[in-house]
Each structure stands twice: as C-alpha cells, then as structure tokens.
Amino acid sequence: MATFFGEVLSVYSRAVEEDEEELEENEEDEQIRRELEEKRAGNKVQCSSFILAVGHNAASFLSVYILASANWDAVGRGVAWNERSRSGTGPSGEGSACVFYRHKDEPAVLICHVTCHIAEDQLFQWTEKVFGYLQTRGLTVTVLSDSSVADYKTADYLCSSSAPFLRSLRSSAFSDQPVCQSLEQPNIITGLPAAVLNHCQVHSIAAVVYQCYSDVTGPDSITMDKYKPVLTKLGSTDVLRNFVRSSEIQSNLYI
C-alpha cells in the first residue's frame, strides 16, 4: 500500500474470497503425501519433555537458565513465512525461524524457541507438523508464553505494581500441580500456546502453559525472572534437575 508521500507500507490482509474453490488433490499427489506420512511415522523422535518458549522474555529465560551451557545442540528450525516476516530475511532467514534444541546427553529433552510471528492460519499446521515428529507417549509439554497485562481481564483494577505475574492453564492429562494459580475466567489464551494446548488436550497429552502478563512490551529481566518457579517443575529428567540445582545456587550468591 502506498501513502500520499510515496512511502510503501506493509498492510496485513486476512481477506479470504467468499467462495474459495476447494483444491483437489490428484491421485499422484495423494499417494506421495501418504507415502511421506508413512515414512514419517517410522521416524518419530523420542521425547519425554518438550519445552516451548513463545515470546522474547520466555525465550531469553530459557537461554539464560537452561541453554547457557554448551551441552545443547540446535537440531532443527521451523520457518513460518507470512506477511510479518521481515523482508530480506527470506524463508531461510534468521528472523523468521523457530529453533529446536536437544541436549547432547539426554536426547529425550527438546526445547523450542519461537520469537517470530506465526500467523493465525499457520498455527494449526505448525502444531500438527511439530507434534507429528514427536513420540507422544509419556510426553510432558511445558509452554512459557509472554503476554501483555492489557489483555488480562479482572473486575478489580490492576495497578502497575502487580505486573508481571504468572498464570497457568493445563490439559486434562496433566496431573501435576502448576507452580502458579490457574487463569481465571473470562480470560483466555490465544496464538501458539493455545494451538499447542488444544492439540495436547484433544490427544490426551500432559501439557501446561505458563502465561506471564507483563506491562513491559520488550525484553525485560524482571519479567524473565517471573518464570523461575517453573524450573522446579522441569525436574523430570536428570539434565533439567541439574539446571534447577545450579539456578538455586546462583540465587544464593548475594546472601
């Protein structure tokens, strides 16, 4: 879209034709798709703990407290190409990628950073694709998600000193106790955390979302610290248990 002064602005259009014709797969495409799916079914990744960070503070928290050691390999990238992908980065660019990390000694623990925008109509496919690669028996999913306190509804007005704070939502299969109180009605979560939680709920996978409501829009150390209690619940494997212990030692440094 061009303005009066000739500058070109990117606009987000979710316009959909009223009567879209359905795309019909021909037989050959269908057979190829089926063969790919069968091949993929045999190559599922063993995973006992999948930790997903959505947003800059959540991703930075995991980077500082867990990924800081050199024992994690970047094992994959997911790219979501949409109208908000920065021009110049392209499909292989850094700005649009979701990065997957796996621990060298404990390959059943997977971490994913998502700091790019995933469009609404890509959320379902992203989730189906990622979980399609994971062996989901015995899997626990933890999602850390940034959100704005402006999106939090409460009858009593929230003054700025109450932010940041944490709220949780869990799937029916999640039997453990979350580290913070549950997200009260009428509040809801949307976006990638919601897509992941929906998938886990429908497929009976244990999952919990920790949503941090903050009044700061950018990366912020106080907001990042709010996720710390989650570390105590990530001790399902030896690898993560070690990180919980080392984080506790660090917190005693100035006592």
Place this chain on the structure above:
Amino acid sequence: MFISSQDSPATFQGFTLVMPAVAVGNVGQLAVDLIVSTLNMRRVGYFHTDCLIPMAGNNPYASGKADAEELHTPAEGGTTSQLQVLKSKFRQQLKSWIKASGFSRTVVLSSSHAYQRDDQQLQGTSLRYLMTPSLLAASADALKELGWREMERIPAFPGVDAEPRLCIPGGGITKGLYTDGCAEDLPLAVLLLFCSEGDNIPDAFALVNHLNDWLHLEEPKSKWKIPTSWSLLFGSGIPPALF
C-alpha cells in the same frame, strides 16, 4: 474434524444438533452458551480443525471451584465458545460431519444486520426462520402454532436487480449451510434475529426463548443460567484514579 472425548455417546443418530453460526452480535453463540450453561451439558468431543483460530481457557460454564479448572477449546460438541472461521472449508467439513452423524435435525442459531432490513422487515417481530424441505414436512404444524415468519426473499440490489433472493447479511455461514441443507436433503432449520452489534445479551435471551417455544428444552417460565464466561464482556474494572 470431530474427535470424541471419553464420555461421548456411541452415536448421535436421532439427536438434535443445535449449533451457532458466527454472525452479527454473536447472538447464536451467546444463545448456545445459555443452553449449555442452563442444561448443565457435558462435553462429548472437540472440533479439531485448521478452520478455527486456536484459543483455550478454563471452564466457561463452571458452577463452582470444583469444575472451574477444566480446559476448554474453541469448538466442542455440546458447547461452543468464540469461533472465527474460514468459511467455505469449515462449512464443507461441518456438512460432512452432520450427514455422517445422522442427526434427526439440525438447528442453526444465527443473526442478521438489522440496518439492512427492507421496509416490510422493519415491521413486527425481528425473529425469522428458514427450514429445508425435509424438515418443513415434519414441522409444518408446529410452525403454524408458533406463528413464526419465514425469512423473506428480497432484491439484493434494489433498483438494479429486482429479482428476490435469499440474503442474510452478517449471517456468516448461515446462508451457505441452509442452501447446502436444501441441496443435500438435510433436515436443517435456521432461527435468526435481526440485531445490531452492541450488548447482545437481550438478543441471546430472545433467541433462546423462541427456540425453547419450539423444542421445549426448559420449562417456559424458568430462568436461563448465565455462564461465568460472560463476566467482564466489556473489559476490566475501571481504575479509581480516573475520577
């Protein structure tokens, strides 16, 4: 598309499906909220499809602390919450599921823009109905007793194209579902209200009362139970410092 949950009945054969269309004022959705909340309906499954934008929250129909922490997804069998859809693909999936499930009848609760009524529609009740031929045959007596008005066919572009057509402006997939129902001989009814965007709670009550007159879901004088998800519909509490 539809994934049953653990307590789901083995088949929906013979059941009546009441579903909302995402339409102006979300009246159909609010009406279904009232039905689910009042009749204390339990979830029987999920619509798991890429046509719906994901969202999740705790139980919107919680009656107390015990059932407050039960996760709910965008569209569930027996209940609905906020739906935003990709129209034609979702309509196809829905139509296939309705046919396969063998519902005895499907009732779509919907609404249409009040400001696009023509002169004759401005008078009298704002309730309208539509029924496919297969359901009309079975419900003719009930309709006569209820005295409902059928949705009028009006020219889409008065002065330009005078041919009367079925138009449901602001009705979302309502018209598509109805025409598909007619074409495929599905027993389907549409119940809609003319309304405007705003506080549509009174419209939801009106629509659900009309539905109750026909289907007798509840005693006529009994109250509909407002779900907890309806709190703070217009935002959070006001900061006292503002005044």
